[in-house]
Amino acid sequence: MSQDLMRYAARMDLSKMGAIMPRRMAHIAQGAPVPPKLDYAANLTAKALHPKCQKLLVAEVIEREGGAKSFVLRAQEGGELARFRAGQFLSFSLAIGGSTITRAYSLCCPPSWAKQGKYMITVKPSEDGFAGNWICANWHEGTQVTASAPLGEFSYTRLRDARHILGVCGGSGVTPFCAMACAIAEGSEDYSLTLLYGSRDSDSILLGEELAALAQRCERFTLVNVLERGGGDESGYITTELIKKYMPEGDCSLFVCGPAAMMQAMETAIAPLGLPERRIRRKTYGVTEAALEADWPQEAAGKTFSLTVKMRDQTYTVPCASGETVLVAMERAGLEPPSRCRSGECGWCRSRLSAGTVYIPARTEHRRKADLAYGYIHPCCSFPTSDLTLCVGCE
């Protein structure tokens, strides 16, 4: 024991040690013997903003261009719905045949609708074959549906983005921009949006009338219809030159959303613009297909592998075709693995691959580094290249 410290310690009061417990007891004695409070505002706000799931029903079905439909959804119990930022999506849980699958659809209504207890999504059957067709055929007024809370990062963020967004989209990729235009029009967002919207012809402009009306009454939203077959504001495809033509003076953020094939074409178109990475935001719409990826190992083509899935105290073995994701294989077999975004980003389907190999497209690679190192994958964007063993929701 240090003699120096002992000398100093002589000034300290040893008897205080004995006071620690009586002081504690005195304080605790003052507490009321009542059950703990659990309904704190921060927790209630968290629940209101991010409910685990939302029970909705179809309140209205609106026919759109080319067989597409918009669905106005309301809370089954009535009341408000979880707030969203324009550009976010809902992940729907769909029971089709013997399978339960998920699909993400962007909200395409004003953000203020959530407080009024309603949402709107628009589904284009052709683009998302399986689920899109099924929804358009089976959802009617009164149909009950289950959705996630609003999700996704394809939204304007003032601390990050330029105050003027140049949007580039095709097909269903227009839906998040529709919400943004609505938000600007209703005054809940204060940025400007110029939208380059590619469609085949004037009859196939999804949400065309709504967007035209919004552009009409809202100065900060400019709509440019780019029609392959001519007759729009611009003709042909969205090219580097066209983007340059409509790029606003000064600072600008480029938001790009569309099906995978269009996204690949757009990467080529935006590269020569020399924009810094922080000024480009991307969202790929629709399903992920291995065959579309340039570096997909061709030797896997046409093969079907065996997938062993461990789920808590159960083990299943199901087939897994090389061209479809591990997630789809599980859903097809009637398992109910977790998933939300289906684009690799949200990580909700994170599972450990304990045996086998997969191909993961570089553009969908959003895993944590430690997950990469410890053998975890996001099944929504992983394609089998051998037989697999996967631990889902358990280890």
Place this chain on the structure above:
Amino acid sequence: MGNKYDLVIVGAGNGGTMAACRASMMGLKTLVIEKHNMVGGAATSFVRGRFEFEASLHEIPDFGQGAERGNLGRLFDELGIQVDMLLIPDAFRTIVAEGDTVTMDVTVPHGREAFMACMEEQSPGCSKSLELYFEGARELERGLNYLGASRGKPDPEVLRRDYPIFCKIMSMSTAEYLRAVGVPQKIQDIIGAYWPYQGSDLETIDASRYLLMTEGYFLAGAYMPKLRSHEIANAIQKRSRELGCDFWYETEVTKILTKKGAVCGVETKDGRRVEACAVIANVFPDIVYGKLLDDKSLVPAFERKKIQARSYGFRGFSVYMGLDRTAEELGIKDYNVFINSSADTKELFRQAAAPELPLGGRADNLSCTCLNIVNPEATPPGTAHFAITTGFAADAWDKAVTPENYVRVKREMADMMIERYEKVMGIDIRSHIEEIAIATPVTFARYMGTPQGVIYGYHSSRWDGMSARTMVGGSEPTVPGLFFVGAHGARLSGFLPTLTSGDITAKQVMGYVMGGGKA
């Protein structure tokens, strides 16, 4: 009940996973049930664009390498947990700026010699007092070892005779102890910069807690895992799994079941029942007593009163940014900068505990970290990982926020914090934000489920600091078979305390199970 385990652990935070590892090592058949889809709790990260943000960890002490291997490092070695750790170059840079006028700016290095030299430069002649200060840490550890060995029933005579300094330090606040050993005010102001890590002022934080923390950081250095704190979680999970532990994710425990006055298992939201001899809750006692326990009448009145008597520790607020320039290009040289408006921690804590958010005012009590200073490979070439964190000690956030104004309020807070950093440091952050994510108490409430989104457990009051919680030993019983790990434990919050709580608690469970379910 189809499933039968010796131990079920509810919640896979630092405490829960570490308890799983130790329990499995000792041969207990263990199941961890976690409502999220992975282990870690606060020890996690998330990906935005080409960045992976560290959610919570600023630095972890007690690792050390080689001969300097610290207790936590040795614990990991013993259990066979491997994590790639990187040494943080300096302890911190502390800046006091009243308005925009900087009145103190000191960069404090790690390591005994460098630390002492730096302090000597700041206040010539202070070394002697600091030697005394750190000697106290050794006395403290000696005393804590004796307390541990006495299984919470120390002989008062032995304590007085053999551990007098330990006894004295245990009863003191940090400020009292600093004054008692004669540490000059200027040095107290520098050492005090760690105050936000304990979420209270130096007159309130126990000397025991602060002394152990500062000794760990200043003298032995601090570390960051190479792949974020999520690597720690994955590594402990992997080792536990190898030792036979089972993990269920996305499974919410809705009930802790009891039989004849003791815990006998759990029930999950989807109706599964799991039998267990003991349950460790990596969950707030508030929630266990108020919600999970099937028979609330078993909660001792003393425990109910204790919850009501306690207040919560810091609620966190963090702004995570991926910047499109390197730290060097931006002019960021420090891993961790503390920016405060005063060196008076009492005043700082008073502000943090204000009933209103400082919206429209100035952000204070900032801890600003740039991961690339420790780990140049933390982000893609040409970019940087930068985060600013503050804490609230009162319910201000609870009052200020509604679903309506949430996005705006959190943006305004983040805006103030960025502006404060930029002005004090003369560094442009704003023009280089490629990704930004803002975590508020609501975010922490969402992911961790803690009351009000608290990240520090209960406030370290004078009557409820590390000393008092340690002296309690086993004298504040809960329901037989129920154990707690996490930030509400004896060593309070932080990675080291929560990981340690898991290890210690698993050993207690072993005793309980071996004793046939008797405490």
